[in-house]
Amino acid sequence: MTRRPTPLQATFSKPKVTISAALVLLAALVPFIYPSTYGTGVLVTMLIFTVLNLSWNFVLGIAGVWNFGQLAMFAVGGYGGGLLIIHASLPPWLALLAGGIGGTLLAVLLALPTLRLFGIYTSLLTFAAAQVVQLVIQNDSSGTTGGALGLPTVKGLFESLDPLWATRAWYWLVLAIVVVVCAAIALLARSPLGLALRTLRDSAAYGSARGIDPRGHRVLAFAISGFVAGVAGALYTVYNGSISPTVMGLTPMSIYVTMIVIGGLGSITGPIVGTALVTAIQQALIDHPGTQLTVLGVVLIAIVVFVPRGIAFEAGRVRDRVVRWMNEEEEVPAGPASPEGRLVAGREGT
Incomplete structure (x- = not known):
């Protein structure tokens, strides 16, 4: 009898790993193929938004929760990481982790009341929450968030390198994060958690009848996606040196x-x-x-x-x-x- 492959074996089979490794290697060589600071910078920004979209797709496409508040987690991660760098002298590397934690906390806080609703009501509540976060940041009179102008200059990474090599280093860093996030989501999608989320996505009644806890699994999905979105927000802030409320429009x-x-x-x-x-x-x-x-x-x-x-x-x-x-x-x-x-x-x- 042929043994059924484990999620790890199914996700990382030899042909898939070979094709993926070839594509990643080709992507890593792009800064040398097009040696331009501007072009590489565009790719860095693209990869940062890829991290955000991977997190959003996890909760929206795999978990099936119509969440339109993902940019709030992105912004909280970005502002949280930036403020810790400015006021607590936190190293930028740790600010990325702090941004992820901030995104996770907001995601859980948003998930608990949101998941009592279904369909369009979930969409409306999450969208409204994102707008509230944007207004709070934009209308801050204390000057903590910088209001409509955004945060002041934030200390970044690779500042000792010349602009071209600094941008290349950023490109490789964010590319590595994209690969890790993509691999982690692929594993999660094939794990018992992923199976439960897809079951609830396709039929919540059937999933509940099979003993799957809808709220518990979806809160966990929110938390995971919120962490990744928060990291993406912190990456955006540290790379650009600032962040403003316009990212949430x-x-x-x-x-x-x-x-x-x-x-x-x-x-x-x-x-x-x-x-x-x-x-x-x-x-x-x-x-x-x-x-x-x-x-x-x-x-x-x-x-x-x-x-x-x-x-x-x-x-x-x-x-x-x-x-x-x-x-x-x-x-x-x-x-x-x-x-x-x-x-x-x-x-x-x-």
């Missing part, structure tokens, strides 16, 4: 959700593909900002109509064909080559 939220849907809602690699495509469109139309949202809208409509499950799903089908081909190449026929030998070998394997 309705337009940024619409763009990030578009990235996730275009890539593939619920797909592990969907946020990576969607963020890269939308960033490429934005850069191609950087001299025509008025047409960016129009083009993104057309692309979104085309994806929903022709590839409703997202680009990553279609890419995954191609990858699966390659994996099957690689597995067939590795197979070694058992038994002698004669017809009689094949019959004997076939009976022994039954």
Whole structure:
């Protein structure tokens, strides 16, 4: 009897690891292929938003909770990390962890009342919570958050390097974080927690009948996604040296959700593909900002109509064909080559 692969074996099978490692290696070489401080900086920002979108996709696509408050966790992580650097002289490395903790705390606080609701009411409450956080930050009269202008200059990483190498170092750091987050979410999606979340997503009544605690599992999903979003916010602040309430506006939220849907809602690699495509469109139309949202809208409509499950799903089908081909190449026929030998070998394997 063939043993069923464990989640670790299924997630990190040899063909998948080979393909993924090749793609990561190619991505790591990009700063040398295009040796530009501006271009590499755009990629760093893209990767930071990829981390945010990976966290959002986990709770939105895998857990099936229509949470539109993810940018609040992103902002709390960014502001929390920045304030600790300014007022507590916290090293930027620890500020990233502190941002994740801040995002987790807000996520749990938001999840407890939110998960008593369902559907559109969950969306409205989480969106309203994000707007409240934005207004509190923007209208702060004490000067702690900097109000509408944002935080002042925050000490960053790699300041001893020249601008080009500092940007490259940032690129490799955030790329490594994207790889770790993506691998962790892939494992979680195949774990008992991921199975429970997908069951609740598809049918909450069936999941409850099977003994799955809806609130407990979804609060945990909120906490995990909040931690990753908080880290992304802290990365954004430390990299840019500041953060302002504009990161939480309705337009940024619409763009990030578009990235996730275009890539593939619920797909592990969907946020990576969607963020890269939308960033490429934005850069191609950087001299025509008025047409960016129009083009993104057309692309979104085309994806929903022709590839409703997202680009990553279609890419995954191609990858699966390659994996099957690689597995067939590795197979070694058992038994002698004669017809009689094949019959004997076939009976022994039954």
